[in-house]
Amino acid sequence: MTPSDPPPSSQDTPYAGLHPDLVLDALDSVGLRGDGRLLQLNSYENRVFQVFLEDGGAVVAKFYRPGRWSDEQILEEHEFSAELAAEEIPVVAPCVLSRVDNARHPVTLRGEPPTLALARTAHGSFRFGVAERRAGRAPPLESVADLEWIGRFIGRMHRVGSRRAFTTRKTLSVADLGWASRDWICEHRVVPAHTATPWKQACDEALERVQAAFDRAGALRVIRLHGDCHAGNVLWTDDGPHFVDLDDAMNGPAMQDLWMLLGDPGENRAQWRALLAGYEAFMDFDERELALVEPLRTLRIVHYGAWLARRWNDPAFPAAFPWFKDAQYWEQQTQLLREQAQRMRPA
Structure with missing residues (x-):
């Protein structure tokens, strides 16, 4: 490192x-x-x-x-x-x-x-x-009508995904995406020494709140997912959206394929209503999963840090992410995890 x-x-x-x-x-x-x-x-x-x-x-x-x-x-x-x-x-x-x-x-x-x-x-x-080869552009997330279209698109995918589970691919869990990533970062001393303890404390508190949020939600339906359904993997043409890059396909709750498009449901209510209206034309949505947006975001933050650390000796990574080894990055991550823990405090 x-x-x-x-x-x-x-x-x-x-x-x-x-x-x-x-x-x-x-x-x-x-x-x-x-x-x-x-x-x-x-x-x-x-x-x-x-x-x-x-x-x-x-x-x-x-x-x-x-x-x-x-x-x-x-x-x-x-x-x-x-x-x-x-x-x-x-x-x-x-x-x-x-x-x-x-x-x-x-x-x-x-x-x-x-x-x-x-x-x-x-x-x-x-x-x-x-x-x-399939071309496309970023999806128009500002359009309510187009968000409904995207919701129908994801709902159709999830209807197929609900038929059976993957048997060899991963299932989304706090243990795998969260704690295993945290442990790898600590064991390999990725975080600069002077900020390692604050980062670990912030990470531990955030992951404890993630687990508590999943516990409160209870047993959720687990289906086959795209797994990395951000706007860059949903390409738009005049014929509508299409998916690319199912490399991170996994088993998990439906929200994993929804939250990265719009973020906090409390801040983007009209957009979320449109997305879910389209989704529910093909697939029922469990509203308990709305409480998982910040926990899933937190898991992605921790997992992303471990992903970069694991790949650091690949020459493509230092060239693309030169800021990763700087202490300032980890100080920012520490603050971000503290903020995430605050957002996940029970009401």
């Missing part, structure tokens, strides 16, 4: 061998022959490329971070996307892949039908999936 840390290992820098030629060869091995042009898209957890093809088309190839998900977990995400697409819910689902004989880098395919490929090379092994 500091300049005195040992040099990163190959596990810390899993994409060191993912060169443009390897990306093109991997796509060629599943019959998608590039014309030599590729554009790296904005993604830190995985490596995502827009690849232009010789036939004039273009696809998006996602190379999954090694060690993060098992093949089974990735395929469950793919199966969920395909299930949504089969219900005519606009989602960017992975393409079915077929292996090309005598390719430079032969691949192993997984899934029924196959949607996940493994390319083994001298530079390492890389799992990847491919999807059609």
Whole structure:
């Protein structure tokens, strides 16, 4: 975490061998022959490329971070996307892949039908999936009519998601997103020494209030979710919204896919009414979950800090988040967690 840390290992820098030629060869091995042009898209957890093809088309190839998900977990995400697409819910689902004989880098395919490929090379092994290129813009969250449309869209997804649970992917919990993230940060001494104790105290109080809020809400329906449903993953076209990036799909309460769009229900009441009116056209909403907005926000704050810390030896992270190792950042996080604890005080 500091300049005195040992040099990163190959596990810390899993994409060191993912060169443009390897990306093109991997796509060629599943019959998608590039014309030599590729554009790296904005993604830190995985490596995502827009690849232009010789036939004039273009696809998006996602190379999954090694060690993060098992093949089974990735395929469950793919199966969920395909299930949504089969219900005519606009989602960017992975393409079915077929292996090309005598390719430079032969691949192993997984899934029924196959949607996940493994390319083994001298530079390492890389799992990847491919999807059609789909453009869009930020959703118009200021429009009540469009918020109803987005609500219907999410409600339709949740209706499909409620049919059964994921069996290998994670289930949202305070223990996993909250306490495990807090413990990792403490054990690896991520927080600068002079602010470590205040941060830990603020984090502990906030997470205790998160757990209390979930306890007060009681048993909630757990369904399959997008998991990271912020405005950047809901793209808008003239035909309405569509989903991208189900990489964080999980089991959890419906509110996890709603709160990031609008924030505090008390401050955006008209927008929330519109969103939920659309949602309830397809899926019942449990109003107890309205009390989970700040607890879920708190879990995201703590988990985000641990995510950055775990990835710090990946060269993409210091370049994109140079402020992360500064004491000022952790002082701000400490204050933010104190504020979150105040917001979660029982009425």
